Structure formats: C-alpha cells, structure tokens
C-alpha cells in the first residue's frame with residue numbers, strides 16, 4: 001500500500017467492523033467525509049448502524065481474493081483506508097497486505113497494550129519499549145507488529161495502535177469478574193456488587209472508543225505519513241475503586257459493595273482467571289507521541305459514562 005492520505009469521499013474497509021471499535025468508526029469516519037465499509041461474518045442486528053452505513057458479510061480470509069478481483073472499493077486510483085480491527089495473527093494480516101500492495105492508501109492494525117505482559121508497577125511504557133508478551137494471543141499481536149514493521153521497510157503505509165482498555169456503547173463494562181452489561185443496572189438497583197480489593201489490580205487507563213475512532217480518522221487523513229507504532233490510552237489512570245465510583249455515577253454503594261482478593265474472585269467465578277491474570281500487573285501506556293501529534297484522547301470516563309450506561313440499559317444490540 002503506497003502512502004496516500006485519504007480525502008473526503010474515500011472509502012475505509014473496517015475488518016471486524018460491527019463490534020465496539022467498528023461501530024465507533026462507523027460514527028467517526030463520516031464526520032471527516034470518509035465512507036466506512038464494515039466487514040463481519042454476520043449481518044449487524046437491525047437498528048445497530050446509521051442507515052447509510054454499508055456492510056459486507058464475509059470471513060476475513062475471503063477478503064484478499066475479493067480485493068484482487070477488483071469488486072471491492074478503492075479502484076480508479078483513489079486512496080483506500082483499511083483498518084484491521086481484529087489483527088489476530090500475522091498469518092491473517094499478511095495476505096491482506098499482499099492484496100493491497102499496489103493500492104494507494106493507508107493501513108492501520110489494532111494492537112494491544114497487553115503485549116507488554118506483566119508490567120512493573122507504575123512504569124509507563126513508551127512506543128519504543130520492547131514488548132514481552134505473556135500470552136499466546138499477545139505473541140501473535142507482536143507478530144502483527146513485526147509484520148507491519150517489515151512491510152513498512154518495503155514502502156507499505158502501515159501502523160499498529162497499541163490500545164489500552166476501550167469502552168463505550170457496544171460492550172458491557174469490564175469488571176473483576178469479566179464483562180457485564182448488566183453492571184449499570186445492578187449499580188442503580190439493589191443487590192451485592194462483587195469487586196476487587198484495593199491494590200490487587202493495576203490501575204486502568206480507560207479509553208473512550210469514540211476518541212480512538214477519531215484518532216484513526218485523523219491518522220487516515222493527515223498529510224504527514226503514519227508512524228510505525230502508537231500507544232493509545234485515555235487521559236486518566238484510575239484505580240479500580242475510582243473506576244467503580246464513576247460507573248456508579250455518584251450513588252453510594254455502602255454495604256452492597258463486597259471487596260475480594262484474587263483467590264476469592266476466582267472462587268466466585270472461575271472464568272475470572274483471565275481477567276485476574278491480565279489485570280494484576282497490567283501495563284501503563286505513555287502516549288506522548290500521540291499527544292505531540294495533537295491527536296490525544298481527552299474524554300474522561302465521567303464524561304462518557306452516561307452514554308455508555310444508556311446503551312447498556314437500553315437492550316439495544
């Protein structure tokens with residue numbers, strides 16, 4: 001993919017396009033005149049997306065052949081944006097990059113802050129830090145980063161965004177027992193809230209997904225070329241009690257709040273093991289480069305939580 005900044009009217013293929021990040025891109029890209037084309041295996045539920053948003057129902061591994069066939073957008077010399085939201089392995093991303101080789105445009109893959117694996121408490125990682133992934137999924141994310149770096153050396157306009165924990169309409173809140181869409185309901189209703197005791201988990205840098213989508217739109221359209229790697233985190237570092245306080249929107253929880261250590265959380269919900277392993281020593285990101293570019297994410301959790309809660313409570317898909 002030869003570097004070309006996108007202009008109004010250009011199309012953006014969003015691979016994995018109907019989930020949390022894809023939906024936010026469907027809102028943000030039209031704001032800068034770009035046309036999203038969302039790729040997913042299933043049709044989005046009725047009412048999920050604004051009317052003009054186009055969707056393509058396919059497996060991501062069918063995309064390279066379709067791109068080569070010329071049936072997909074980006075023809076006639078126009079720049080094409082591609083956002084690989086899934087970017088789960090180099091084996092899946094490489095054929096996509098091969099199929100895009102002759103096109104002008106830009107490629108952005110969604111990476112993860114969790115590539116750093118276990119992080120020293122309080123240390124902020126910068127873009128140059130060598131990642132030491134702690135899980136197989138994160139090793140594959142690093143493979144994607146390395147693939148994009150190699151292709152860049154061969155002239156491909158690609159970038160990986162290592163993102164912190166994204167939130168917003170489209171996912172339930174992350175809690176110590178996993179994601180729970182009904183958490184807002186429980187916070188404003190009755191019943192016990194099982195939460196993590198202070199200091200057991202590292203703090204969070206929650207990232208409003210609409211901020212992330214605006215960063216992606218800006219990277220696709222800015223005149224300057226893309227950097228290889230960027231960290232994208234929210235403007236706050238919140239410990240888990242402050243995070244819960246914001247989710248509760250000021251409601252006192254009193255005795256309804258039960259605090260547990262990691263072993264007790266696991267006993268309550270064995271599936272919490274994954275969350276516990278990841279969040280005990282989660283990395284903190286230093287996205288100074290993003291800020292220097294004027295693309296910083298600035299929405300504090302409290303400013304976005306009402307919208308998020310409204311979606312969780314609405315029953316909308």
Ligand SMILES: NC(=O)c1ccc[n+]([C@@H]2O[C@H](COP(=O)([O-])OP(=O)(O)OC[C@H]3O[C@@H](n4cnc5c(N)ncnc54)[C@H](OP(=O)(O)O)[C@@H]3O)[C@@H](O)[C@H]2O)c1
Nearest residue numbers: 016017018019020021040041042059060085086110112165
């Ligand atoms: N959640 C976090 O806390 C977090 C933190 C850091 C990084 N990330 C990164 O964020 C990305 C996930 O984004 P998200 O939260 O928007 O995901 P999501 O809400 O789970 O959405 C996934 C999307 O991909 C589609 N999809 C899944 N498999 C597919 C396939 N084989 N072919 C085509 N489409 C497929 C899904 O629709 P169908 O099921 O209909 O295909 C859906 O549209 C990942 O790269 C992840 O590593 C997430």
